[in-house]
Amino acid sequence: MxxxxxxxxxxxxxxxxxxxxxxxxxxxxxxxxxxxxxxxxxxxxxxxxxxxxxxxxxxxxxxxxxxxxAHLLRREQEQIRRLSRAATEVLAIIAYHEPVSRAEIESIRGVQTSGGTLDVLMEAGWIRIAGRREVPGRPTIYATTPEFLEHFGLSSRRDLPGIAELRATGLLDPVDDAYDELMGEATGEDGADDTERSDDPEES
The missing domain is CATH 1.10.10.10 (Winged helix-like DNA-binding domain superfamily/Winged helix DNA-binding domain)
Known part of the structure; x- marks a missing residue:
């Protein structure tokens, strides 16, 4: 050397x-x-x-x-904390579209996003406030952190999996229910579930 x-x-x-x-x-x-x-x-x-x-x-x-x-150095029992579906969706949107505002996240998801969901992700150290959008109202924008990359074993955001990779690992399945619901709304069929999803931070 x-x-x-x-x-x-x-x-x-x-x-x-x-x-x-x-x-x-x-x-x-x-x-x-x-x-x-x-x-x-x-x-x-x-x-x-x-x-x-x-x-x-x-x-x-x-x-x-x-x-x-790594297993040789673990001396404490790990406590698994699963993210709610809302938190998982928000984290994915921020990772793939950062920097994004809360309004932009809601536009992509199609439902309101509670402040508690963003707080959970910030407490985990996976997202951060990245400034403000230079538009009227100057909304806060969010981005991922180096800790997010480290936790998921990514060198950079370029290593995020694409749609084909996600589908190959089964992370996009099952999608039948969501697809049927979407097609039902598009064709005007009855039976679509109009219940809005909850973003209750206590789910986390």
Whole structure:
């Protein structure tokens, strides 16, 4: 390992939070960003067979436990918290369309979105307030966080699965009921369920 790679390794080991290649270059003084990126790739390759890995999440680099060894470090019982259907829909809309306002989320979903649903996602650390839309009323807009990418094992939003991948994994099934309801409304048939879905935050 050359001197720059060793310096990059030491800086990331001592860092309190993940760092970008640009931040590392500035921290190390006269290092070029391109050289730092090459050093990062070199260090990441060196750590591939080890118990910890150097990974990039949302253009920021940090060390983490090798995925196949994570079970050895768990000493507490995990509590599974399932998101409500509303929260799952909102998270997906933000991930694929960010930055989006609450009104835009509601337009895509077709129902109102409660503030509690957004609060749950922010408390989980998966979305954040990304500013305000420069339109009348200046509504708040939301975007995903690096923690969202890390939790779902994504390097960037470009790694989000497409429709074909979601269908192949069965995540879009079953859709028959929703399709039949939609077609029934389109043809004017009776029996469509007009009950509005609930966004009660207590569902989460």
């Amino acid at each position: 050359d001197d720059l790679a060793r310096a990059v390794e030491a800086a990331l080991f001592a860092a309190e939070e993940p760092m970008t290649a640009e931040a590392l270059a500035g921290f190390l003084g006269d290092a070029a960003v391109g050289d730092v990126r090459q050093a990062l790739r070199s260090v990441a390759q060196d750590y591939e067979p080890r118990g910890i890995h150097l990974v990039e999440r949302s253009k920021r680099w940090h060390f983490e436990t090798a995925p196949d060894l």
